[in-house]
Amino acid sequence: MMYYQLLGPEITVAVLGLLVLAGSLLLPSHGKNALGYLTTIGLAAVLLAVILNFSREAIFFAGVYQIDMYANFFRLLFLSAALLIMLMSSRYTGLFGERKSEWFSFMLFATLGMMIMVAAGDLIMVYVGLELMTISFYILTAYLLNDRWSAEAGLKYLLIGAMSSAVLLFGMSLIYACSGSTVFTEIYQALLAGSERPALLAGIVMMMAGLGFKISVVPFHMWTPDIYQGAPTPVTAYLAVASKAAGFAVLVRILLIAFPPTSLDWKLILAVLAALTIIIGNLTALPQTNVKRMLAYSSIAQAGYILVGLVAANTYGLKGVLFYAMTYVFANVAAFAVTAVVEVAEGNAELESFNGLGRRAPMPAAVMTICLLSLAGIPPMAGFAGKLYLFSGAIQGGYLWLAFIGLLMSMISVYYYLHVAKAMYIGISSREDRVLLPVPVRIALWICLLGTILMGVYPGPLSELTELAVQLFSAV
Amino acid sequence: MIMNMDSLVFLIISAFTIASALGVVLSRNIIHSALALILTFLGVAMNFFDLGASFLGLVQILVYAGAISVLIIFAIMLVMKPDSAATNPPTPSRDTHFIGGLLAWLVMIGVGMAIGLTRWPAMASEPAEADAVGTLATLLLGNYVVAFEAAAILLLLAAVGAIILAKGDENP
Numbered sequence: 099m100m101y102y103q104l105l106g107p108e109i110t111v112a113v114l115g116l117l118v119l120a121g122s123l124l125l126p127s128h129g130k131n132a133l134g135y136l137t138t139i140g141l142a143a144v145l146l147a148v149i150l151n152f153s154r155e156a157i158f159f160a161g162v163y164q165i166d167m168y169a170n171f172f173r174l175l176f177l178s179a180a181l182l183i184m185l186m187s188s189r190y191t192g193l194f195g196e197r198k199s200e201w202f203s204f205m206l207f208a209t210l211g212m213m214i215m216v217a218a219g220d221l222i223m224v225y226v227g228l229e230l231m232t233i234s235f236y237i238l239t240a241y242l243l244n245d246r247w248s249a250e251a252g253l254k255y256l257l258i259g260a261m262s263s264a265v266l267l268f269g270m271s272l273i274y275a276c277s278g279s280t281v282f283t284e285i286y287q288a289l290l291a292g293s294e295r296p297a298l299l300a301g302i303v304m305m306m307a308g309l310g311f312k313i314s315v316v317p318f319h320m321w322t323p324d325i326y327q328g329a330p331t332p333v334t335a336y337l338a339v340a341s342k343a344a345g346f347a348v349l350v351r352i353l354l355i356a357f358p359p360t361s362l363d364w365k366l367i368l369a370v371l372a373a374l375t376i377i378i379g380n381l382t383a384l385p386q387t388n389v390k391r392m393l394a395y396s397s398i399a400q401a402g403y404i405l406v407g408l409v410a411a412n413t414y415g416l417k418g419v420l421f422y423a424m425t426y427v428f429a430n431v432a433a434f435a436v437t438a439v440v441e442v443a444e445g446n447a448e449l450e451s452f453n454g455l456g457r458r459a460p461m462p463a464a465v466m467t468i469c470l471l472s473l474a475g476i477p478p479m480a481g482f483a484g485k486l487y488l489f490s491g492a493i494q495g496g497y498l499w500l501a502f503i504g505l506l507m508s509m510i511s512v513y514y515y516l517h518v519a520k521a522m523y524i525g526i527s528s529r530e531d532r533v534l535l536p537v538p539v540r541i542a543l544w545i546c547l548l549g550t551i552l553m554g555v556y557p558g559p560l561s562e563l564t565e566l567a568v569q570l571f572s573a574v
Numbered sequence: 575m576i577m578n579m580d581s582l583v584f585l586i587i588s589a590f591t592i593a594s595a596l597g598v599v600l601s602r603n604i605i606h607s608a609l610a611l612i613l614t615f616l617g618v619a620m621n622f623f624d625l626g627a628s629f630l631g632l633v634q635i636l637v638y639a640g641a642i643s644v645l646i647i648f649a650i651m652l653v654m655k656p657d658s659a660a661t662n663p664p665t666p667s668r669d670t671h672f673i674g675g676l677l678a679w680l681v682m683i684g685v686g687m688a689i690g691l692t693r694w695p696a697m698a699s700e701p702a703e704a705d706a707v708g709t710l711a712t713l714l715l716g717n718y719v720v721a722f723e724a725a726a727i728l729l730l731l732a733a734v735g736a737i738i739l740a741k742g743d744e745n746p
Contacts, residue, residue: 237735
């Protein structure tokens with residue numbers, strides 16, 4: 099007996115996306131605003147359904163598709179991120195003109211791709227989900243058609259994304275050749291008996307490189323700044339929080355479920371990459387003058403912190419990966435939401451545009467400051483609790499040096515995060531008018547603020563959720 | 575290694591495919607690139623036939639060598655400038671060519687050595703069913719139905735996205 103209703107979230111999101119697409123063709127232009135509401139309400143309903151069915155698990159199609167608490171945790175993450183981004187982009191979508199309504203459907207399809215990725219128990223499923231997500235993002239990145247930077251970002255993302263997909267596929271094909279199966283559990287069984295196989299090592303390394311592009315780990319990070327800066331800000335936010343989380347989710351599942359520990363010592367490789375990612379991400383973020391670009395480099399550094407948890411690969415570390423990914427959603431969406439507000443008001447996201455924001459828009463400025471401090475890992479914000487899990491996991495796993503680098507670089511990162519706060523509160527602006535703040539953006543900012551503070555002060559519930567989600571790996 | 579008939583056929587097909595793929599990349603005339611791409615698709619199709627997957631080979635010829643390359647050539651003709659050299663300007667830097675080529679060679683040698691050094695598990699039996707269209711259909715609409723449907727949505731959204739990006743802004 100298969101519980102097909104557990105596939106309901108995927109089916110609902112797909113149908114919703116198709117409905118919105120059809121609606122954008124059929125509805126008159128003044129009726130198209132309804133599509134935004136439809137998308138938001140639909141996402142909220144699916145989110146509710148996932149929460150209610152959180153602990154129900156099922157394996158579909160002989161292991162090809164797995165709805166477990168791990169997948170549910172990430173579905174929760176993507177849906178909340180998508181919902182927050184729908185709210186924050188209520189005014190920004192005005193820049194898209196007539197193409198606004200299709201934008202919603204691309205966002206929905208990107209979400210669908212991520213949901214498929216995290217539930218995939220098979221290499222082919224992973225690839226299809228990944229392509230669904232990535233191709234949506236190619237289009238979304240280039241969505242500001244009049245903007246030269248957006249077009250350039252779209253083209254760059256297309257070329258680099260296609261190449262990373264090719265590397266990923268080549269890796270997957272080698273893994274298939276060595277194991278004779280694409281289903282994770284069967285790969286594990288087949289490799290358990292096998293002897294030393296260089297082709298398998300090449301396969302795993304190429305697959306890690308392909309996924310490394312998606313999560314922008316050094317040395318596969320060079321696309322991040324240009325694309326984050328050029329893309330429309332809500333898209334950048336979604337790319338930074340959700341696409342990255344999806345990449346991590348897949349990487350963790352494949353490395354821990356599909357490969358026996360004997361097949362390759364990937365922990366050491368990832369430990370070195372994590373250290374490099376943290377160092378390079380933080381140091382290059384220091385001199386940036388464009389806030390979107392600064393947040394792009396900061397997101398590289400954040401990917402490095404999350405990678406620390408995977409390197410540790412113990413309960414603490416894995417809990418940290420999930421916990422941090424969730425806190426990162428709220429803090430980062432808030433930072434990008436405020437950036438989008440400034441961008442709509444001032445026309446760009448340079449640091450000077452943030453000058454005097456503390457007086458012109460006190461609420462967003464305060465939220466931005468708190469969320470940036472959370473990204474830096476200052477207690478009592480959520481980012482601190484997340485880093486505590488990640489680094490204690492690393493110490494437990496014997497990677498004291500990695501935890502040390504992480505702590506040191508977190509301290510350095512406070513500088514560039516506070517740089518924005520300084521501009522907002524001390525910087526002098528020629529304009530004194532209040533910045534317009536629509537109600538949905540206000541709601542999104544409040545949710546992010548509450549989330550960031552609550553998860554930091556009272557991390558218990560989220561910690562329990564992550565505990566349930568990573569149970570999957572304790573059996574291995 | 576004993577050179578038998580099978581590996582000779584494979585070598586010829588592969589050499590043909592790689593040569594035409596190089597033609598796609600290296601040709602200065604974009605129409606020539608597109609034509610070389612058709613040859614590449616045909617080479618891949620021949621590889622499928624060689625492996626005994628004649629259904630996939632046919633699909634490869636019908637869809638890729640047939641439909642997609644015609645579309646590509648149409649697209650090129652629609653956006654081409656009168657002078658074909660101006661449509662495909664050469665990249666100015668030779669250094670990047672060199673570094674790119676070097677990296678590609680390194681990856682190729684590395685992966686090639688890894689594959690060459692591996693002792694592959696012996697095939698249990700001849701994969702006779704690989705060609706049966708029925709098996710493929712059962713897989714696509716059975717265990718892989720989610721991937722199948724997701725791929726359908728993927729094609730739809732790629733088409734819509736391409737139209738949106740190509741059409742451009744209504745009031746530039």
